[in-house]
Amino acid sequence: MLWYAGKRFLQMIPVFFGATFLIYFMVFAVPGDPIAALYGDHPPAPGVIETIRAEYNLDKPFIIQYLLYIGGLFQGDLGTTFSGRSVTDVMAQAFPITARLAMLALAIEAFFGIIVGLVAGLRKGKLFDASALVISLLLISVPTFVVGFVLQFIFGIQLGWARTTVSGAAPWGELILPAIVLASVSFAYIVRLTRASVADNLGADFVRTATAKGLSRRRVVTVHVLRNSLVPVVTYLGVDIGSLMVGAIVTEGIFNINGVGGTVYRAITLGEGPTVVSFVAVMVIIFVLANLLVDLLYAALDPRIRYAN
Amino acid sequence: MTNPQTVPVTPNSANEETPLLKIRGLEVGFETQRGVVQAVRGIDLTLYQGQSLAIVGESGSGKSTTAQAVIGLLPGTGKVLGGSIEFEGNDLTKFSDAQFSEVRGSQIGYVPQDPMSNLNPVWSIGFQVQEAIEANGIAQGKEARQRTIEVLNEAGLSDASERLKQFPHQFSGGMRQRVLIGIGLSARPKLLIADEPTSALDVTVQRQILDHLQTLTRDYGTSVLFITHDLGLAAERAEQLVVMYKGKVVESGPSREILENPQHPYTQRLVAAAPSLASRRIQSIKSNTSSENDLKIFGQGSLDDALIARAASREAGAKTDLIKVNNITKVYEIRKQGFRKDKLLAVNDISFGVKKGTTTALVGESGSGKSTVAKLILQLEPLTGGSIEFDGVDLAGIKGDELLKFRRRVQPVFQDPYGSLDPQYSVGNTIAEPLLAHRIGTPKERFNRVSELLDQVSLPQATRHRYPGELSGGQRQRVAIARALALKPDVLILDEAVSALDVLVQGQVLNLLTELQTELDLTYLFITHDLAVVRLVADNVCVMQGGRIVEAATTDEVFENSKNPYTQELLEAIPGANIKLGA
Numbered sequence: 001m002l003w004y005a006g007k008r009f010l011q012m013i014p015v016f017f018g019a020t021f022l023i024y025f026m027v028f029a030v031p032g033d034p035i036a037a038l039y040g041d042h043p044p045a046p047g048v049i050e051t052i053r054a055e056y057n058l059d060k061p062f063i064i065q066y067l068l069y070i071g072g073l074f075q076g077d078l079g080t081t082f083s084g085r086s087v088t089d090v091m092a093q094a095f096p097i098t099a100r101l102a103m104l105a106l107a108i109e110a111f112f113g114i115i116v117g118l119v120a121g122l123r124k125g126k127l128f129d130a131s132a133l134v135i136s137l138l139l140i141s142v143p144t145f146v147v148g149f150v151l152q153f154i155f156g157i158q159l160g161w162a163r164t165t166v167s168g169a170a171p172w173g174e175l176i177l178p179a180i181v182l183a184s185v186s187f188a189y190i191v192r193l194t195r196a197s198v199a200d201n202l203g204a205d206f207v208r209t210a211t212a213k214g215l216s217r218r219r220v221v222t223v224h225v226l227r228n229s230l231v232p233v234v235t236y237l238g239v240d241i242g243s244l245m246v247g248a249i250v251t252e253g254i255f256n257i258n259g260v261g262g263t264v265y266r267a268i269t270l271g272e273g274p275t276v277v278s279f280v281a282v283m284v285i286i287f288v289l290a291n292l293l294v295d296l297l298y299a300a301l302d303p304r305i306r307y308a309n
Numbered sequence: 310m311t312n313p314q315t316v317p318v319t320p321n322s323a324n325e326e327t328p329l330l331k332i333r334g335l336e337v338g339f340e341t342q343r344g345v346v347q348a349v350r351g352i353d354l355t356l357y358q359g360q361s362l363a364i365v366g367e368s369g370s371g372k373s374t375t376a377q378a379v380i381g382l383l384p385g386t387g388k389v390l391g392g393s394i395e396f397e398g399n400d401l402t403k404f405s406d407a408q409f410s411e412v413r414g415s416q417i418g419y420v421p422q423d424p425m426s427n428l429n430p431v432w433s434i435g436f437q438v439q440e441a442i443e444a445n446g447i448a449q450g451k452e453a454r455q456r457t458i459e460v461l462n463e464a465g466l467s468d469a470s471e472r473l474k475q476f477p478h479q480f481s482g483g484m485r486q487r488v489l490i491g492i493g494l495s496a497r498p499k500l501l502i503a504d505e506p507t508s509a510l511d512v513t514v515q516r517q518i519l520d521h522l523q524t525l526t527r528d529y530g531t532s533v534l535f536i537t538h539d540l541g542l543a544a545e546r547a548e549q550l551v552v553m554y555k556g557k558v559v560e561s562g563p564s565r566e567i568l569e570n571p572q573h574p575y576t577q578r579l580v581a582a583a584p585s586l587a588s589r590r591i592q593s594i595k596s597n598t599s600s601e602n603d604l605k606i607f608g609q610g611s612l613d614d615a616l617i618a619r620a621a622s623r624e625a626g627a628k629t630d631l632i633k634v635n636n637i638t639k640v641y642e643i644r645k646q647g648f649r650k651d652k653l654l655a656v657n658d659i660s661f662g663v664k665k666g667t668t669t670a671l672v673g674e675s676g677s678g679k680s681t682v683a684k685l686i687l688q689l690e691p692l693t694g695g696s697i698e699f700d701g702v703d704l705a706g707i708k709g710d711e712l713l714k715f716r717r718r719v720q721p722v723f724q725d726p727y728g729s730l731d732p733q734y735s736v737g738n739t740i741a742e743p744l745l746a747h748r749i750g751t752p753k754e755r756f757n758r759v760s761e762l763l764d765q766v767s768l769p770q771a772t773r774h775r776y777p778g779e780l781s782g783g784q785r786q787r788v789a790i791a792r793a794l795a796l797k798p799d800v801l802i803l804d805e806a807v808s809a810l811d812v813l814v815q816g817q818v819l820n821l822l823t824e825l826q827t828e829l830d831l832t833y834l835f836i837t838h839d840l841a842v843v844r845l846v847a848d849n850v851c852v853m854q855g856g857r858i859v860e861a862a863t864t865d866e867v868f869e870n871s872k873n874p875y876t877q878e879l880l881e882a883i884p885g886a887n888i889k890l891g892a
């Protein structure tokens with residue numbers, strides 16, 4: 001098991017270099033001169049542009065730019081944005097906010113999704129099940145920004161329970177409403193996954209045997225049905241960690257949150273290579289780690305899965 | 310029989326008063342979209358403390374449904390529609406869920422059919438046994454753990470204390486069934502329901518487990534309700550028999566009486582078809598120790614005289630070997646933890662021949678290497694050593710057209726009639742597929758050939774347009790045989806081809822195979838774990854154990870004077886082998 005985890009960590013090295021290289025190349029290949037774009041319609045003196053180019057290494061060939069960036073990376077220097085802030089600073093500000101938002105969303109979707117899915121699966125074909133299916137279908141089909149605006153309107157403006165926008169520091173309390181919006185689609189998928197999995201396991205032979213042993217219904221469901229049903233749900237949650245960390249652009253936009261999504265979006269439009277690449281590299285690492293976590297959780301949930309080689 | 314009679318069970322001398330289990334007029338139905346389908350249509354059954362009773366019937370007879378109704382575990386939309394199930398005088402059909410969980414485990418134990426799917430794969434063995442002990446209030450905590458070890462030891466797992474933390478997938482099928490028996494008996498219930506407890510196991514394992522179960526239940530004075538399709542097994546293990554057919558009891562009474570003098574036509578057919586009993590019958594004919602009278606009783610039924618006559622008159626003829634296997638060996642490499650590799654000697658230096666137009670049976674338990682031999686002959690796996698000759702040609706170097714030609718002449722039929730047919734392919738397409746693959750005939754000719762094949766395997770022409778899901782197990786196996794025959798092969802390799810079928814259906818398919826053999830001069834290599842079937846169809850037998858052939862002889866020699874201890878063990882293990890017929 002330890003060997004397996006170690007091997008997976010080693011695999012992250014080529015993934016890291018491959019991803020950063022590709023992203024750096026894409027930013028480089030985007031047409032237009034980022035420095036000229038900074039000054040808009042009033043071009044500065046030619047000497048100034050040359051100086052800035054040299055400062056950001058934009059005058060060197062692509063491969064040298066990339067190697068210089070990687071070299072800096074190993075010295076803890078992720079480069080600077082065009083406005084002069086160090087990328088490390090920007091990351092230190094944006095990632096904790098997004099991480100908080102993602103964790104809240106993950107907790108909400110996992111907790112409520114599994115409970116609703118479990119009850120729906122146990123009462124397959126009954127009213128609760130039918131309503132859960134209809135609601136989850138609605139959440140999946142309605143775009144996130146619609147859900148976002150509707151909740152913002154009801155809870156922020158009509159009821160006044162929450163702030164419509166999140167302040168700069170983004171404390172936990174203010175993030176609850178955005179987290180609900182962010183979690184809504186995944187919640188719907190988790191309900192459906194859990195429901196199908198529970199309904200499936202209820203018909204399993206070992207569940208009948210457990211009942212025949214004289215166990216109470218409650219114990220049969222919690223011990224023998226739920227744990228077996230969680231494997232597909234855990235897979236989904238693991239993949240979702242990644243997309244929650246990255247895909248919050250819409251939600252962050254609606255609630256004016258200063259997180260990862262917005263920062264990367266602005267950096268892409270400005271052509272700030274080091275910023276984009278650094279953010280994406282961290283996202284890639286989060287993705288790979290989340291997948292590793294899922295694989296290890298599998299083994300914990302299902303003893304038949306053991307990673308030897 | 311319109312009026313199923315009440316079971317005239319004579320109570321044990323000690324218990325004259327209330328029976329342990331008394332079922333009267335029980336009706337069970339399943340709700341479907343087309344209304345209620347009745348699975349059990351008013352059956353009566355009585356079981357006294359300390360007795361054993363077996364319900365026998367084919368699949369769909371309602372025997373398992375009856376057992377599930379007793380323990381309140383009817384699947385899906387199943388419901389008791391009428392009648393009563395009295396357990397110690399209380400009507401179980403009126404029990405609430407909570408009342409039922411009081412009775413389950415502590416009063417009525419249950420041993421399910423399939424050991425592979427009946428233990429939760431994600432919990433350890435110890436946990437699953439201890440859970441049953443604690444739920445029934447036998448013991449808690451440390452004491453329960455101690456009790457768990459005792460229960461498993463009693464069930465025949467001597468190293469239980471070291472294996473408590475292991476998971477079901479680390480146990481063999483036989484071991485898992487012992488665990489399930491342990492669970493079923495852990496709270497010393499008064500009644501144990503054993504629903505086909507060993508039908509998924511090898512014969513020798515089956516025998517050990519049934520012997521063990523018998524000892525345990527006798528020691529504890531537990532009554533046993535067996536559910537089985539195997540009449541031989543039922544007669545051997547239960548004092549009373551109840552024969553069910555289409556949801557009704559057609560005959561009931563003491564086992565020996567029913568076996569020796571079946572009254573109802575269906576029971577007579579069952580008795581006639583049971584391979585275990587049929588092989589006894591052949592023996593009695595061969596050895597001529599039985600009277601004419603016995604022949605009359607047992608000679609009627611679906612596994613009919615033709616088969617018996619054939620078995621009786623067969624000789625190992627002096628024909629030439631069509632398949633010749635010379636000292637073949639097969640080694641598999643198994644990856645172990647880390648980089649180590651273990652070598653598994655699946656087939657160890659074996660030789661045998663299959664004569665043209667005869668049936669050679671390859672018999673052994675799971676893991677003996679018999680299926681590997683089939684794969685090697687079919688050229689589905691490369692040999693590690695030795696050689697295989699077919700019709701005088703060494704198969705070692707053949708490829709391309711030669712290989713295709715070989716494949717046309719040697720066709721397989723596999724065990725699982727559910728898994729080996731493509732559910733999206735109509736029967737007609739399935740049978741025509743080999744023709745298409747080998748580019749034989751025009752569409753019109755292929756169409757006619759399919760019709761001919763359907764006739765040969767006695768399926769109606771309309772079957773052509775149906776799909777495997779709409780067919781019964783026996784019909785599917787006929788389709789599989791038709792597909793194998795499509796290319797007019799010389800050899801059929803039948804890998805457990807009838808093992809998954811009900812006795813009556815098994816009898817029909819065996820009859821069909823025998824007819825086809827005479828008609829088309831086919832050669833069979835018949836791979837099975839079931840010695841009883843072997844006796845009915847095989848001319849020669851090779852008994853395999855641990856990758857070697859431990860005995861090779863004609864069928865009669867094997868069954869009558871085998872000197873090999875392993876063969877004798879297998880013969881002993883045939884259910885019903887110890888029943889004396891016509892004695």
